Amino acid sequence: MTAKVTVGDVERVAELAHLELTAEETPGMLHDLNAILDYVAELNELDTSGVEPLAQVTELLSVGGASELRDDAVRPSLDRAVVMGQAPETDGAFFKVPKVIER
Amino acid sequence: MSSEEKIADTFVEKPKTLAALRADLENGRAKATELANSYYDRIARVNPQLNVYLSLTKERALAQADRVDALAAKGDPLPLLAGVPVGIKDVLVMQGAPATAGSKILRGYQPPYDATAVAKLDAAGAVLLGKLNCDEFAMGSSNENSAFGPVHNPVDTERVPGGSSGGSAAAVAANMAVATLGTDTGGSIRQPASFCGVVGVLPTYGRVSRHGLIAFASSLDRIGPLAANVRDAATMLGVIAGHDMNDATSSPAPVPDFAAQSDRPVEGLRLGVPAEYFGEGLDDEVRSAIEAGIEALKAAGCSVKPISLPHTRYAIPTYYLVATAEASANLARFDGVRYGYRSKASANLSALYSHSRDEGFGAEVKRRIFLGTYALSAGYYDAYYLKAQQVRRLLAEEYLRAFAEVDAIVTPTSPIPAFKLGEKTGDPLAMYLADIYTVTASLAGICGVTVPCGTTNAGLPVGMQVLAAHLQEGTAFRVARAVEGAQA
Numbered sequence: 001m002t003a004k005v006t007v008g009d010v011e012r013v014a015e016l017a018h019l020e021l022t023a024e025e026t027p028g029m030l031h032d033l034n035a036i037l038d039y040v041a042e043l044n045e046l047d048t049s050g051v052e053p054l055a056q057v058t059e060l061l062s063v064g065g066a067s068e069l070r071d072d073a074v075r076p077s078l079d080r081a082v083v084m085g086q087a088p089e090t091d092g093a094f095f096k097v098p099k100v101i102e103r
Numbered sequence: 104m105s106s107e108e109k110i111a112d113t114f115v116e117k118p119k120t121l122a123a124l125r126a127d128l129e130n131g132r133a134k135a136t137e138l139a140n141s142y143y144d145r146i147a148r149v150n151p152q153l154n155v156y157l158s159l160t161k162e163r164a165l166a167q168a169d170r171v172d173a174l175a176a177k178g179d180p181l182p183l184l185a186g187v188p189v190g191i192k193d194v195l196v197m198q199g200a201p202a203t204a205g206s207k208i209l210r211g212y213q214p215p216y217d218a219t220a221v222a223k224l225d226a227a228g229a230v231l232l233g234k235l236n237c238d239e240f241a242m243g244s245s246n247e248n249s250a251f252g253p254v255h256n257p258v259d260t261e262r263v264p265g266g267s268s269g270g271s272a273a274a275v276a277a278n279m280a281v282a283t284l285g286t287d288t289g290g291s292i293r294q295p296a297s298f299c300g301v302v303g304v305l306p307t308y309g310r311v312s313r314h315g316l317i318a319f320a321s322s323l324d325r326i327g328p329l330a331a332n333v334r335d336a337a338t339m340l341g342v343i344a345g346h347d348m349n350d351a352t353s354s355p356a357p358v359p360d361f362a363a364q365s366d367r368p369v370e371g372l373r374l375g376v377p378a379e380y381f382g383e384g385l386d387d388e389v390r391s392a393i394e395a396g397i398e399a400l401k402a403a404g405c406s407v408k409p410i411s412l413p414h415t416r417y418a419i420p421t422y423y424l425v426a427t428a429e430a431s432a433n434l435a436r437f438d439g440v441r442y443g444y445r446s447k448a449s450a451n452l453s454a455l456y457s458h459s460r461d462e463g464f465g466a467e468v469k470r471r472i473f474l475g476t477y478a479l480s481a482g483y484y485d486a487y488y489l490k491a492q493q494v495r496r497l498l499a500e501e502y503l504r505a506f507a508e509v510d511a512i513v514t515p516t517s518p519i520p521a522f523k524l525g526e527k528t529g530d531p532l533a534m535y536l537a538d539i540y541t542v543t544a545s546l547a548g549i550c551g552v553t554v555p556c557g558t559t560n561a562g563l564p565v566g567m568q569v570l571a572a573h574l575q576e577g578t579a580f581r582v583a584r585a586v587e588g589a590q591a
Contacts, residue, residue, distance in 0.1 A: 039532060056308075100452050
């Protein structure tokens with residue numbers, strides 16, 4: 001947990017996150033990430049062996065408990081024309097994007 | 104709110120209580136349409152200085168006000184929030200208004216439905232005035248991360264209102280709404296409420312449906328009310344709470360009458376004061392104000408005992424790993440394809456994604472997506488994300504053990520009062536530490552209320568945070584009422 005982030009890491013993470021950093025932005029991000037990761041390394045002080053991870057808290061609510069799953073039934077959804085009306089580019093039925101497969 | 108009113112150094116003005124507004128409407132002393140228009144007048148006068156509202160929904164608001172007036176004219180019973188002017192944080196979707204989440208990436212987006220909490224306010228007769236400024240995607244503690252500029256604190260316009268629900272807190276403090284909705288992921292209702300001198304509620308996780316909330320960190324995000332007094336905040340929570348088939352994490356627990364619960368005296372309640380919330384970094388004047396509040400609670404008949412929550416110091420690192428990991432996944436949906444901003448300069452699909460996101464997201468959002476993506480990436484998952492989830496359980500269990508012995512825990516909401524605009528923008532870590540007293544309750548899923556509790560010598564508001572166990576909002580409201588009652 002003491003790994004220092006490198007420029008290579010920043011580039012790899014940018015690719016994973018579909019973000020592009022300009023040459024000016026990269027050093028700042030590198031600095032901030034290292035500072036934050038140094039700080040969160042404090043967690044290493046704690047022995048958590050055998051502790052079950054807690055991903056969400058619904059299990060802790062003793063009253064009421066977790067919500068039951070609803071019936072798997074068809075319900076009305078938003079109108080297609082309304083949804084497509086929000087798209088930056090559409091033919092009315094589909095979202096349009098630049099060509100993915102060259103032929 | 105006459106039109107001759109001068110804008111003084113301070114923009115602070117107390118809204119009428121819900122009970123007073125209701126009485127005015129019922130006996131014909133006021134009309135909902137006039138009330139709505141008077142709020143729009145005030146917004147027009149003070150919004151240029153405070154930057155609280157991002158958009159106004161006059162057409163929808165006045166149509167609702169008309170309906171309320173028609174009911175009142177017929178002498179029909181009025182719904183609970185009839186005619187009450189309310190503002191909505193702009194991370195919740197609402198028909199008739201753009202939803203920006205404080206970001207450029209949602210440019211042009213007009214949501215075609217109401218969030219469940221918004222729909223419930225609407226059904227209760229509330230007049231929805233417009234959408235409130237906030238940090239981009241609710242990521243921030245000062246409202247300075249909004250793509251549309253910061254909100255100014257009505258108490259002192261050179262200071263931040265807190266964040267991320269800065270607009271929601273400032274709107275109530277400046278009487279630009281009677282009550283508002285905010286959202287709280289790590290402190291984003293409680294900290295701005297304390298900075299602006301209003302009441303803010305963190306409901307139990309699952310108490311209020313998140314349907315229609317633009318997600319930041321789904322296991323932490325909560326929607327809650329802000330109001331000028333505790334009873335009105337409790338009434339607002341009662342309206343928006345309850346199970347919703349559109350949010351599988353919403354709780355099926357019955358919704359009690361929170362306002363009635365808040366009326367009960369506090370005598371005999373057991374309060375815990377955790378040493379870890381009164382240590383290094385706590386401003387002396389904030390400490391004095393909170394200690395005076397605790398004395399008032401003793402005088403009202405509460406028993407007070409010191410408790411220890413030793414894992415507290417690990418809460419901020421845990422929170423920033425969990426929250427950013429979830430954010431990196433949630434914000435993947437903003438890709439320039441289905442809604443919002445699309446970069447013009449995109450030769451292929453991959454470039455379309457990355458250019459749209461790079462041009463659309465602000466610096467703090469990018470920083471958090473980076474941190475979250477890194478923490479979830481191959482080789483680091485166990486060391487960061489899994490570790491944080493394990494510590495999250497330790498933090499939650501620590502609170503549950505404490506609540507076996509006390510009914511509520513009282514702390515400062517923030518270690519410091521509202522700071523100056525620009526004071527912390529250069530240092531992300533310093534900004535994160537502003538949430539030091541609020542993030543643990545977020546991780547544990549418990550509920551809480553922040554209530555004004557004195558001021559600093561300079562007149563800046565101080566907030567006391569009252570925390571209670573899961574689904575025990577009524578207890579937090581009772582204690583907060585007692586603190587409120589003890590204010591001069």
